[in-house]
Amino acid sequence: MAHITPVLLCGGSGTRLWPLSRKSYPKQFVPLMGKETLFQASARRLHGQELGPDGELGFAPPLVLTNSDFRFIVTEQLGLAGIDPGAVLIEPEGRNTAPAILAAASHLAASDPEALMLVAPSDHVVPExxxxHAAIARGLGPVREGRLVTFGIHPDRPETGYGYLELDAPVADGAPQALLRFVEKPDANRAEAMLASGNFLWNAGIFMARAADMVSAFRAHAPEIFAPVEAALAAARTDLGFxxxxxxxxxxxxxxSIDYAVMEKAENLSVVPFSGEWSDLGGWDAVWRESGPDEDGIVTSHGATAIDCRNTLLRSESDRLEIVxxxxxxxxxxxxxDAVLVADMSRxxxxxxxxxxxxAKEAPQATAFPKDHRPWGWFESLVVGGRFQVKRIMVHPGAALSLQSxxxxxxxxxxxxxxxxVTVDDKVTLVTENQSVYVPLGAVHRMENPGKVPMVLIEVQTGAYVGEDDILRYEDVYARN
Amino acid sequence: MAHITPVLLCGGSGTRLWPLSRKSYPKQFVPLMGKETLFQASARRLHGQELGPDGELGFAPPLVLTNSDFRFIVTEQLGLAGIDPGAVLIEPEGRNTAPAILAAASHLAASDPEALMLVAPSDHVVPExxxxHAAIARGLGPVREGRLVTFGIHPDRPETGYGYLELDAPVADGAPQALLRFVEKPDANRAEAMLASGNFLWNAGIFMARAADMVSAFRAHAPEIFAPVEAALAAARTDLGFxxxxxxxxxxxxxxSIDYAVMEKAENLSVVPFSGEWSDLGGWDAVWRESGPDEDGIVTSHGATAIDCRNTLLRSESDRLEIVxxxxxxxxxxxxxDAVLVADMSRxxxxxxxxxxxxAKEAPQATAFPKDHRPWGWFESLVVGGRFQVKRIMVHPGAALSLQSxxxxxxxxxxxxxxxxVTVDDKVTLVTENQSVYVPLGAVHRMENPGKVPMVLIEVQTGAYVGEDDILRYEDVYARN
Incomplete structure (x- = not known):
């Protein structure tokens, strides 16, 4: 059985699905389609043993590439999905896909040059x-021959939002084919022509290779990336498992991108066509399309009602919100x-x-949600008054907030x-449902969840100033300042 | 100086301005245009002395007709506007305008048959x-001759949403004219023809008369209304000033309606034309029109952003909500x-x-707001969990909740x-900012505001059931069960 390490690219901060996707908590972490988040679904899709038509596929724990802000979201969401992360690499800043993929390849090759890796974005939809898995299995042959395999999606419309892969012959039965060239996002006419020709597939940004072969490709075609990424790995430091x-x-x-840096130059490329459904959910129009519009073209969420509408997407993202x-x-x-988007579908x-x-108007909704995720759980502001604020705070089992005042x-x-x-100055007490604690101004305090189930508390703050920056931290298990 | 009692009709529960207007708190009580509510603006418009071109108008405290649910909203809003209500008559149920206006006329005539009354809806916009006031002053002559005066608005478009008044001659300089007939809401062609003819005004539903003349008109033309309304007044009871x-x-x-019951039959009618701006704000399209669209036809509230839009109304009705x-x-x-409406302007x-x-789907947003107004103030639910609820509660100075458990x-x-x-069982304590009280399950308790400024508290409920109906009331100054 082939043993493949999924490499999940998870650092994106897409704004095209605002207001559900925001910089602080972008689309891959949101349950956009179904109950799981896109990231969870991506991890689950590449999880398990004896998969594929002949049970020839098995996946190792995933290697996740993300940034510092999202590291606890990654571990929390994998934990909820019951998937153990093999490694989480923190990119100090987003540098597009090429450096990230090389870092993953190099990290894997260091322990096993023969390791197989499958690189996939964590915000796509692949329902089938x-x-x-069958397509991945078809790619194993070329990969074992030392080739880099890319996956191409059968286009079903003249999409101008994707890049294309040009083959040297019409797309056939799903067997790997040779790649002629990468094609940038086309205009409408060019997209129509490509769809008609039958020689083109959408570039899904999914790649499979032996780790050592991927490293070699970078060394050969992108030495300007190779050196700094190797140095960044060599000087990497371990921090709470990241x-x-x-x-x-x-x-x-x-x-x-890896397309520009390596793939357009490499000659050992194969394409595996995939005729199943696929979407990068690159906008709300894609969400509408993938959500299965009814015969009038209507997609509504729970909490949404369409009256005399056509070709319309209506979504309420809150239990306490109705949209009509x-x-x-x-x-x-x-x-x-806290935010509503209304737009023409073409926009x-x-x-x-x-x-x-x-x-530009400094509205927090541009980048942040009312619910603020932290290493220990999350909090949300329920109401802010002149001299008070009320928050709901959730602390994971075993987690602790910093010691602060x-x-x-x-x-x-x-x-x-x-x-x-609860610690207040020198006193430590256990506080359970329907009990309360008072933390006077200036008292050094800490809140922990020593239990086995999530702990939720309501915090009522009163004082002349209730901003987040009025905090003195004395100790923090998450090493924050 | 003429002394006129404004009769404000305030029992409506319009749904056409949902989600801002709901049955529990309809549009007249909402700050739809500007900072004051429509009801407050209506009361202020008919408030003061030595008004009119020659200082010939003076208004008595208003007589308000409303229903039981709105009685405390009426007194609260008049109080905030600094206007003393002369009387608040509670209609046991809505019976359209005729019975309400007769009740007001009869109530006024009982103490002074010569009293002048000006009947006005409390949800219209009259910016000038x-x-x-000048138009009202022009109506004083006919009123003193024993005529019933109605006010007609110069139409500036072929509106199909209003009734019309047909005059026996083209509308002239604002002087009172004789009325030929009332015209129902027309179709588009008819509306165009009426606009072109120049003999038609919009029926604004505003009337002025001597109270005794109004009563006489009902006695003559609507005896089937006269008897029950007189009986309802005779058997009326006073309750906390209502x-x-x-x-x-x-x-x-x-x-x-009074139009059907009396006005279409009466022969002592005069019409005073009014060429100022007027709207009944009968829908969001009217709000858009009255809000002064810019050259692209855009109206946005604070918290609303229009990008590449035309002829569009975007309103956010919350400080914590952005709409784009x-x-x-x-x-x-x-x-x-808690609710969003998106509609084509034509709908x-x-x-x-x-x-x-x-x-039909039993969503509370159909009729109620998260903020629930009570005689003593209001409360709103901030969050509801499995076994808890958090509320913000505001109590007016001097007000008290019921004694309950x-x-x-x-x-x-x-x-x-x-x-x-705060009363909890036998103990009464004063509790001020940043202090807390615990009310155990089953304890008999009451919350009062003994002070001179509003009191706000956060209530955190915990228990197996946190519904509003788990309440036993022992004493209530507002005589509720």
Whole structure:
């Protein structure tokens, strides 16, 4: 059985699915389609043993590439999915796909040059898992011959939002074929022509290779990437189980995609055609398409009602929010508790303009959610008044907030789920559901969850200033300042 | 100086401005245009002395007609506007305008048959107050001759949503003219023809008369209304300063408008033309029009951003909510914290369908707001969990909640503004900002605001059931069960 390490690229911060995808918590971590997040679904798709038509596939624990802000989201979501991460590499900054993939390849090759790797974005939709496994299995032959395999999707429309792969012959029965060239995102006419010719596939950005072969390809075709990435790996440091690449070396790596840096130059390339459904969910129009519009072209979420509409996407992203559309045509409207997007369906690629406009007016909705994820869990502000704020705080089992104090506020804590261990100055107490604790202004305090189930408490802050930056940290298991 | 009693009709529960107007708190009580609510603006428009071109107008305290649910909203909003209500008559149920106006006329005539009354809806927009006062002043002559005066608005478009008044001659210089007939809401062709003829005005539903003359008109033309309304007044009872009309008698009054019941039959009618701006804000398209669209036809509220839009209304009704429109044409989108309406501008009259659809799925947003107004103030649910709920509660100075207990929940109260007097079983304590109180399950308790400023507290409920109906009331100054 082939043993393949999934390399999940998880550092993106897409704004085209705002308001559901924001810089602080982007689309790969959101349950956009179904109950799992896209990242969880991507990890699950590449998880398990004896998969493929003949049971010839088995996946090793994934290697995840992400950035520092998302590292605890990655481990939390893998944990909830019951998948053990093999390694989590932290990119000091986003440098596109080439440096990230080389870092993964080099990390794997260091322990086993023969290791097989499958690189995949973590924000795509591939509903037909068995068919996808079959395509991966078809790629094993070329990979074992030392080739780099890329996967191409059968186009079903003249899409202008994707790059294409040109083959030297019409796409056949799914067997690996030779690649003629990569084609940039086309205009509409060119896209029509490519769809008609039958020699083109969409470039899905999914690659498979032996780790050592991938490293060799970089060494041959992209030496300007090779050196800084090797240095960043050599100087990487381990931090709470994460592998942090060295920032100084990493900053020397060019910001470039693997297509440009390696694939367009390499000659040992094979393409495996994949005829199953696939989408990069690159905009709300893609979400609408992939969600299965009814005969009137309507897609509605729970909490959404369409009256006399056509070709319309209506989504409510909160249990306490109803959205109603009346007489709409070709409109998409997505509502969260703190932000609403309403756009013509043809303007899906302009959603980033909404984010830019909100950034310009310094609205927090541009980049952040009311729910703020931290290493220990999350909190959300429920209401802010003149001299008070109310928060809901969730602490994971075994997790702890930093030991801290505030200059301007007192806090009342009421536990509503689970059990907290609370430190206030020299006193440590266990506080359980329906019990409360008072933390006077200036007191050194800490909140922990010593239990086996999540702990939820309501915090009522009162004082002249209730901003997040009124905090003095004395000790922090997550090494924050 | 003429002394006129404004009669404000305030019982409506319009659904066409959902989600901002809901049955529990309809549009007249909402700050739809500017900072004051429509009701407050209506009361202020008919408030003051020595008004009109020659200082010939003076207004008595208003007589308000409303229903039981809105009685405390009426007094609270008048109080905030600094206007003393002369009387608040409670209609046991809505019976359209005729019975309400007769009740007001009869109530006024009982103490002074010569009293002048000006009947006005409380949900219209009349921005040019001085011009409106001048029109009222022009109506004083006919009123003193014993005529019933109605006000007609110069039409500036072929509106099909209003009734019309037909004059016996082209509309002249604003002087009172004789009325030929009332015209129902027309179709588009008829509306065009009426606009072209110059003999028609919009029926604004505003009337002025001597109270005794109004009563006489009902006695003459609508005896079937006269008897039950007189009986409902005779059996009315006073309750905390409100005059509650007798429900049994009131139920006998036909559900009919004053136009049908009296005005179309009366012969002593005069029309005062009014050329100032006026709108009944009968839909979001009217709000868009009255809000002054820019040259691209765009109206945005604070918290709303329009990108490449035309003829579009975007409103955010919450400080913590951003709405962004992209590439919209002829769309209106209104977002509150718990509901979003997105509709084609041409479908403004179908917004009631949204309310019907939400009622059918039993969504609370159909009729109620998260903020629930009570005689003593208001509360809103901030979050509901499996076994807990968090509320923000505001209590007016001098107000008190009922003495109560719960079977299924304990409550933690943290005062964040003002001072509370709290009763828990036999103990009464004063609780001020940053202090808390625990109310155990089953304890008999009450919360009061003994102070001079509003008191705000955060209530954290925990227990197996946190519904509103788990309440046993022992004493209530507002006589609720």
């Amino acid at each position: 898992t068995a068919a996808f 592998l942090r690449l060295d920032p100084e070396a990493w900053a020397q790596a060019p910001d470039i 559309g009346i007489g709409l045509d070709n409109i998409m409207a997505i509502a969260t508790g 899906a690629q302009d959603v980033k303009k909404a984010v830019e406009a909100l950034k 505030h200059h301007h506020r007192s806090e009342h804590w009421i536990v509503v789920e689970g059990t907290a261990r | 107050t001085a011009a409106f 005059l509650r009309l007798d429900p049994e008698a009131w139920a006998q009054a036909p559900d009919i 429109g992209i590439g919209l044409d002829n769309i209106m989108a209104i977002a509150t914290g 403004a009259q179908d917004v009631k369908k949204a309310v019907e659809a939400l009622k 719960h079977h299924h929940r304990s409550e933690h109260w943290i005062v964040v503004e003002g001072t509370a007097r």
